[in-house]
Amino acid sequence: MRAPPPAPAVPRAAARQQRLPGEAGVWAFVFGDMMVFALFFCTYLFYRGQQVQTFRAAQAQLDRNLGAFNTLLLLTSSWLVADAVHALRAGSPGRAPRRFAGAALCAAGFIAAKGFEYRQKLDAGLTPASSDFFMYYFVFTGIHLLHVLVGLAVLLWLRAASRRPGAGAADLRPFENGAIYWHMVDLLWVVLFPLLYLVG
Amino acid sequence: MRITAVWLLLMLATALSWGSGLAESGGPAAWRTRIGTGLLCLALFKARLILMHFMEAGRAPPFLRWIAEAWAAGLCAALVLLYRLAPA
Numbered sequence: 001m002r003a004p005p006p007a008p009a010v011p012r013a014a015a016r017q018q019r020l021p022g023e024a025g026v027w028a029f030v031f032g033d034m035m036v037f038a039l040f041f042c043t044y045l046f047y048r049g050q051q052v053q054t055f056r057a058a059q060a061q062l063d064r065n066l067g068a069f070n071t072l073l074l075l076t077s078s079w080l081v082a083d084a085v086h087a088l089r090a091g092s093p094g095r096a097p098r099r100f101a102g103a104a105l106c107a108a109g110f111i112a113a114k115g116f117e118y119r120q121k122l123d124a125g126l127t128p129a130s131s132d133f134f135m136y137y138f139v140f141t142g143i144h145l146l147h148v149l150v151g152l153a154v155l156l157w158l159r160a161a162s163r164r165p166g167a168g169a170a171d172l173r174p175f176e177n178g179a180i181y182w183h184m185v186d187l188l189w190v191v192l193f194p195l196l197y198l199v200g
Numbered sequence: 201m202r203i204t205a206v207w208l209l210l211m212l213a214t215a216l217s218w219g220s221g222l223a224e225s226g227g228p229a230a231w232r233t234r235i236g237t238g239l240l241c242l243a244l245f246k247a248r249l250i251l252m253h254f255m256e257a258g259r260a261p262p263f264l265r266w267i268a269e270a271w272a273a274g275l276c277a278a279l280v281l282l283y284r285l286a287p288a
Contacts, residue, residue, distance in 0.1 A: 020264065021256040030255075031267060038275045045279055049286030068218040072211060079207035082254045086203065180255050187250040190210075191275075194217050194243045199236045199283065 022176035030184045033147075037188050040143075041195055044136050051132065056200050058133035061126065066117050067197040070110050071189060077106035078186040081155070081179045088168030088175055096167065100159035103182070107152040114145055137196055144188055151185045154178045206253040213246050229288035237280055244276035 084099035252258035
């Protein structure tokens with residue numbers, strides 16, 4: 001009887017490399033949310049096409065600097081979260097709580113800046129009823145802001161979980177799940193910002 | 201470190217979009233459309249970087265990786281098409 005051939009080394013290495021981060025359910029939720037936002041983005045551009053000049057004039061009333069500042073905040077928070085997950089995976093969770101706390105601070109900064117921006121708009125008499133552009137602006141950024149609020153709670157929970165002894169050693173998936181959600185919040189803003197504030 | 205390099209690239213791309221957004225407002229229509237198209241492509245390029253490197257879809261099984269690639273490429277094509285179909 002012949003001995004079975006030895007298992008090829010390369011596919012096993014590849015299988016180790018190709019690992020699903022987090023859990024399938026989180027990815028299903030994330031891709032579902034990304035499809036909904038993709039529809040939002042297309043709807044916005046479709047209706048913009050019907051009244052380009054009106055949209056352009058309304059868009060000029062947005063604060064691009066504040067929008068860009070918020071983008072930098074979310075990108076930085078995403079990087080901090082990615083670094084925290086790397087630290088937990090490497091078995092050196094020491095810096096993870098600080099990274100999650102930093103990310104939560106960025107999220108709080110985003111919420112504060114958005115609140116300030118909404119206040120500015122409402123004070124100037126700009127409401128969702130002002131024009132189609134401002135209806136899209138308030139609805140889309142509002143739904144995104146809800147995602148940020150949920151994300152802030154997730155980040156605070158991740159910070160607390162990462163402080164427990166042996167965090168991530170037994171199961172890294174809760175951290176990966178939270179991180180995937182937070183990166184999605186960042187990703188959606190990265191498209192929403194140029195669409196609403198810059199593309200004229 | 202790879203994720204730090206990705207973060208720096210994302211920050212630079214944001215600065216570039218913000219700068220071109222400012223330059224875009226005053227120019228002629230054809231120039232404006234070109235910048236607008238560039239801004240949309242840059243946005244989806246950034247989204248793809250986040251998907252592949254931060255969300256680690258780049259190292260996930262092919263099924264998930266291709267859904268991510270299809271989302272980024274499909275949305276980029278749809279947005280550019282809708283944008284360019286609109287009157288300048």
